[in-house]
Amino acid sequence: MSDIRAVLTDIEGTTSSIDFVKDVLFPYARQHLPAYVETHTDEPEVQHWLHEAAKEAGIVEATRGEIINLLIRWIDEDRKSTALKALQGMIWREGYESGAYVSHMYPEVAGRLKAWHEQGLKLYVYSSGSVPAQKLLFGFSENGDLTPLFSGYFDTQTGHKREVQSYRLIAEAIGLAPAQVLFLSDIREELDAAREAGMHTTHLVRPPLPMTDAGHPAVADFDAIQP
Numbered sequence: 001m002s003d004i005r006a007v008l009t010d011i012e013g014t015t016s017s018i019d020f021v022k023d024v025l026f027p028y029a030r031q032h033l034p035a036y037v038e039t040h041t042d043e044p045e046v047q048h049w050l051h052e053a054a055k056e057a058g059i060v061e062a063t064r065g066e067i068i069n070l071l072i073r074w075i076d077e078d079r080k081s082t083a084l085k086a087l088q089g090m091i092w093r094e095g096y097e098s099g100a101y102v103s104h105m106y107p108e109v110a111g112r113l114k115a116w117h118e119q120g121l122k123l124y125v126y127s128s129g130s131v132p133a134q135k136l137l138f139g140f141s142e143n144g145d146l147t148p149l150f151s152g153y154f155d156t157q158t159g160h161k162r163e164v165q166s167y168r169l170i171a172e173a174i175g176l177a178p179a180q181v182l183f184l185s186d187i188r189e190e191l192d193a194a195r196e197a198g199m200h201t202t203h204l205v206r207p208p209l210p211m212t213d214a215g216h217p218a219v220a221d222f223d224a225i226q227p
């Protein structure tokens with residue numbers, strides 16, 4: 001993969017465990033969402049995303065309570081809604097800043113990201129979590145602040161992760177040909193879309209998941225990747 005100039009990484013199931021997202025972040029957002037919406041309801045950004053959530057659900061008129069219930073249902077369904085993800089990010093900030101949790105990183109991830117960075121590779125993140133949530137996750141990690149390693153972040157405002165066009169737009173935004181980018185993910189459909197856009201791909205199959213052939217080069221951890 002000698003022409004690789006940048007690594008674009010997914011988060012959940014790739015740099016960090018699905019359990020951290022499902023058992024720590026989602027429950028925290030679920031628990032704090034009602035009070036957060038009630039106490040921040042006059043903030044334009046909160047208003048904007050509540051409005052976007054209602055629009056996405058096709059709701060013309062709803063009480064605040066109904067929108068809160070809708071968002072809680074979406075958390076339970078792990079819906080990759082841009083509006084929900086933006087609101088979750090705002091709520092998670094309070095959790096990180098109060099020390100309620102730090103983000104999980106698989107043991108080799110921070111070291112490998114640092115090595116790639118030192119080697120001159122540009123590092124980018126692409127996650128369904130909002131860009132502010134991504135910055136928090138890498139800023140408050142078990143391995144300290146990893147944000148200086150990254151050159152940019154992308155979320156579903158660029159497009160959904162299973163759509164080919166999203167990867168074309170990301171390559172354009174970072175100023176590289178898709179063939180100069182290596183995309184890392186645990187999800188086959190995301191890897192398929194990135195490859196169709198022309199990116200190199202590597203499938204993260206984190207133990208104890210059994211190694212499976214999803215049609216992409218597959219590894220158990222970042223130490224096995226040589227961009």
Ligand SMILES: CSCCC(=O)C(=O)COP(=O)(O)O
Nearest residue numbers: 011012127128129133134137
């Ligand atoms: C950005 S941290 C929270 C992760 C999250 O909300 C999520 O939906 C994970 O999506 P990913 O695309 O990283 O699998």
Ligand SMILES: [Mg+2]
Nearest residue numbers: 010012013186
């Ligand atoms: Mg993932």
